[in-house]
Amino acid sequence: MPKVTSVIVPYATYLRVYEPLAAFPEPERGHWARYARRDDLPTYQDELRRALADLVPTPPVPVPVHESGDAFVLEAGGVICVCPWRTRLRGWQALEEVVEELPPPVLDAALPPVLRRQAAQDHERWLARNPDARPWIRTSTWQVPINWFVLVADEEREYVKGSGDEAGEPPVLRYRTPMVQARRRVARALRALREAVDEGPLIDGLVDVGRWLEEFHPRSYVELDYGGLVHALPAGELEDDHSAADVAEGIEALRHGDEAAAGAAYGRLVDRWRTVRDRRSAN
Helix, strand or coil: CCCHHHHCCCCEEEEEEEEEHHHCCCCHHHHHHHHCCCCCCCCHHHHHHHHHHHCCCCCCCCCCCCCCCCEEEEEECCEEEEEECCHHHHHHHHHHHHHHHCCHHHHHHHCCHHHHHHHHHHHHHHHHHCCCCCCCEEEEECCCCHHHHCCCCHHHEEEECCCCCCCCCCCEEEEEEEHHHHHHHHHHHHHHHHHHCCCCHHHHHHHHHHHHHCCCCCCCEEEEECHHHHHCCCHHHHHHCCHHHHHHHHHHHHHCCCHHHHHHHHHHHHHHHHHHHHHHHHC
């Protein structure tokens, strides 16, 4: 689920895994096969609106009472792949994150302790019944984590400018890649980074996302979607945003021992995303 902080600024980005129907056991496989034939498939905006609606009541509902039966659907190479929303699991995970991020007075005002205790107890009981559960979607607010860009390549970038008015279609910026490619890029990047530096947040993040990817079917697809962040960035900046290319260039430079070129690529990334962080501070 989007983080609770997205009630204020719902500029969320997403990393999704779409698994082929063959990856799901029955009867879930049959459910998704029927679901994929629908004409009214929801978008990420529908998912976000439903999540935010749960936070409007008093008291708020930080985690949905019932699991969502919705998913995102992708057809690739004639194969139907689905990305289940799994809103309850993601809601619990988001709640854990926001507890670490917000000052106690703000946290208690937004989510009273009794609600948090009840959610934690529900999560424990749910995990006891579903010990191997994992989300198909990862969410970040006001940024795309650098380690996500490692999974994709610039030639997989898809940018749609949008209509430019409130009533029309919003812009889209996303990448899609086969799972085997994403895993290969993680492995190559980790080798290059570990040879160049001992440790760091980028390595830790790559290890984490690599382990997550291993949980899915090898014929899955990985999607990096700028989601609602496109509404916070001017069209010109979106069109010129080739962050995946900068990350790939920097890692390739490290592989060849060219620290100057790696630094230049990293500098472009820092400058680009600093402007996004500045907008967050302004809001």
